[in-house]
Amino acid sequence: MSDVATHEFQFASAEHQRETAISGIWLFLASEALFFGPIFLSWIYARLADPSAFDAGARQTDLTIGIVNTALLIASSFAYGVGLASIQFGSRRRMVVWLLFACTLGLAFLGLKFGVEWRSDLEKGLFPGANFSIQGPTRNGAQLFFAFYFFSTALHGLHLIVGLGLVAWIISQARQFTPKRHTPVLIVGLYWTFIDIIWLVLFPLIYLIGRAS
């Protein structure tokens, strides 16, 4: 396959098509940001309803896992960035290696989040409802926190799974990409980092604010 960029008929040039695609993904990400908007607003409402009880709920979370997960996502964005640079500088093999590494970090995040943290949360009876284990005056506020917690982390996790699927697709299509034609790699990278950014906001909302004085 030669390294000549082609383009679809509605565009003037391959460069035109690339620019358009990148604008498109940014607009999609803007839309995604608003998608998470209600989650942030519901955090504000739930916390304002009873700040001390809400924070008491937040302190039941596992801070260590939260920190490790944040670091994992930062590292995976880094890994993806290096993978992208690799294809830009012509090494398809190195791109695949780095993208696989990014995937592994993402999988590790999912494993820690859902396999370890969620499981222990559920075992501790922290899922809101009749069997919620926290009693006393903070019960309601803590339930609100955990309703927010399970919903937001599940949603973020789903995005990460979609992201993993996309990266896997890039890896499977690796042979198509060349230094001049790798727009899909770039686009998936933007989405990959965006998931990271969402987590950077969720992390303090879940783990830190409740522990701050």
Added chain:
Amino acid sequence: MNGYVPSVTVEGREIDFLILALFVVSCAVLALVFGLILLYMIRYRDESGVYRGHPSGKTWRFEISWTAATLAVFFLLFIWGGDLYVRLFQPPADALQIYVVGKQWMWKVEHQGGQREINALHVPINRPIQLVMTSEDVIHDFSVPAFRIKHDVLPGRYETLWFRVEKPGTFELFCTQLCGVGHYSMTGEVVAMSQPDFENWLSGGAPAGQHEDMAAAGKELYAARGCSGCHGEGGVGGSPETTGVSAPALAGLIGSSVKLQTGATVTADEKFIRDCILTPDKTPVAGYPQIMPSFAGQISEEKVLRLIAYIKSLRSGNRT
């Protein structure tokens, strides 16, 4: 007009006047718009040979002037509507309070004296009435078209509504927030009567057997639920010496200013007392440790209302 009821409250007449003003403005604008369109349709129809002159070049003068005119009119309307709205939802201090609980699909009303009624509300005329309303299930809305007033009734909190009726009569009451299958049947009537008639009704009109003073019922709850264990008999307050724990006095609480541990100062009204009973954690009173348990989910809305009525009756306390 069929079904037209002239407003029987002062505020209602003011709302009518505002609506009339809006109607006049709308008619003027519509006349202008339709008039110009019709005029141009006739005068400038394709077949007409009328001289068109040169098309006007600069348009921004027109644009600025009609934008400014629109803005000015809108601003006036906003001020008018806003001012009236603020008055509409600020009850006079001496309002007679009546408690309303909405549930699928009926209105339950309880008067201070314990008289209860369903889908009906008896009120005296020429006296400000404040409804303290909550819901047992979904969101309802208490609406009396003849008073030109309505407000949503939400579960888990109190909303209030006030009015002063000027004429005796019977007026329609609607639920105007979709609340399920029986929404359309959640109607009733508001009966306004003169003060003597109202007192007559209070003493004899309410169904027998339910006629128990709200405050008296609240007093029983106060003892049965262990409130007196900390706050003392008659709500005099507790200290380590008397009841074993520090607890604020409740006598004379209603209407007073309370300083919270958060630093805010609030007036103790029904909402505040309700919050203190159901979510004491949110309203820690300055100077007392927050040790009171929450009663959320343990007593019904109606019982909370009775407790509040009792606490409000404790006016003669020696609170400093």
Added chain:
Amino acid sequence: MTGVVVRLFAVASLMVALLAAELAAVFIFPAWGRIGVAIIAAAMVGVAAFGFMDLRREGPPVWLLAAAALLWLAILLGLGSLDPLTRTLYPTVIAAP
């Protein structure tokens, strides 16, 4: 290539440092607390957007889109929280200390 990797590594290191700063704000400098966390989290989002997503390299249309997302989020969160922030104690508030 090396240059790019070094730059990415610097970005990642900066973010890990900011993560540490968040923890410090919460546990070591309690006076900073929530405000500190909020500021640092915003900074981390900025670093990720400019460092990893290379926002600077994109043209004005993309900046416009990113700015729109922020503006609309601000509308949602700002006007949306106006109600609960001014509601709970009204009309019971008479004086803020």
Added chain:
Amino acid sequence: MTHSAAQVSYLDDGHTLRSWLLSTDHKRIAILYIVAITFFFFVGGVAAFLIRYNLISPNGLIGSAETYNRLFSMHGILMVWFFLVPAAPVTLGNFLTPLMLGARDLAFPRLNLLSWYLFVIAGFIALYAVVGGGVDTGWTFYTPLTSFYSKGHVVAAVVAIFIAGFSSIATGLNFIISIHKLRAPGMTWYKMPVFLWSLYATSVILVLATPVLAMTLLLLAFERIFGIGVFDPAIGGDPLLFQHLFWFYSHPAVYVMILPGFGVISEIIPAFSRKELFGYKFVVWASIAIAVIGFLVWGHHMFVAGTSLYSAIVFSLLSYMVAVPSAIKVFNWIGTMHKGYIRFDAPMLYAIGFIGLFTTGGLTGLFVAALAADVHLTQTYFVVAHFHYVMVGGMVSAYFAGFHFWWPKMTGRLYPEMWGRVGAILIFVGFNLTFFPQFLLGYLGMPRRYFAYPQHFEALNLLSSASAMVLAVGYLLPLGYFAWSLLYGERASANPWGATGLEWTTPSPPPTENFAVTPTVTQPPYQYEHAETVSHE
């Protein structure tokens, strides 16, 4: 590359079902959308018919309040999400955007096709929810009624709207990027037709508001499925949060419905007045202003819902602000007619009807934006009449106006002009007779969503129901003569109205690739003063 010089009409470029269902041609997708949208319009219309039938009698004629609640819920859900919101963008917008831009297609044709499939899947799920028992929550889905108390297929309905939302986002994204990136050489922003500007403003709302609704509905579904959630008052959650989030989308959605209508009218009035659009830049920026300020006003749906006094006052002020740009537009259309050479073809009649109905709807909006007046009027038939004037009177009139205007371009056939005019007049008259009585009913206090009502509201309800028959005929009539035109209509020339705009420079119907040669734009739009006189007589 396909045949570029052959100039095969897009309608003749393949006749198999597959060549339609897998087409990425924006024009074919527009046709697919027209089929789907029309279907949902008539299903929603049947529900409307049954609602009006029930309200003939104070005791209700269809026998069961539950059925009635399901009917108006279905009417609202289908009409809002499966007709009003998508209608103008996905049909007229899809067909015209590349043609007006001088482009060969939208930026992301496959995404465009995907959006149609999402829409149809969502539509079927919605129909499943309806047929399988329906929902009785109203289209507003207020909690806690919806999350804990309502029976019926709430989750299915919510999923349907969720998927339809992503179809909207895909469409809006496609338009914004296409307008940014695919303008023909020489077409600067201020040389774009107002329809494209309106579509751009619409798309901004679609892309930035729809995701908020999607997430809100997910939160709602979570609460319903798990029996607990962030809106649950039993644990201190706030049902008003749901209302805030819902109206953050649903108020701007009203502008999604009406903005493309503004665009259509801004094309038609100049074309049939033979005159340049009055105050082009003001009209353009009014659209953008509406798209932005439209996001700041949602709280006016909640003046009696229990929000804070401060927020009510702020939202009332902002609501008046958003009415200003709409007023600017109305004045500019009238200014365009001034000293024109006005012709009264069906599109123009629909457009004039639009101005009348929209102005009435807009002015009654001032009533409900005034805080104190809203207390009396909200949640009554006054509000029902108000939004039907804007959304049905306004939007549907504009949609029909555009449909008549561009019908020759889309199909290559002319519709019977006389019948078009009859339809326009019938709809205007029938609409006013149906909905004006509802203003009176609302002022008298008749609440919305009542299956049965007090006797004294009967006369006005009867008038409204009777007039709805006229309106129904008005809506069915175009279906008939458009179908006739497809088979027997006269062949249309490239530019039957003598209108300006790139879409009229290519044959009717356009070839698959739209333009044989990519056009170059040198003039601002609407240069009717300098154009040749009408070409088609």
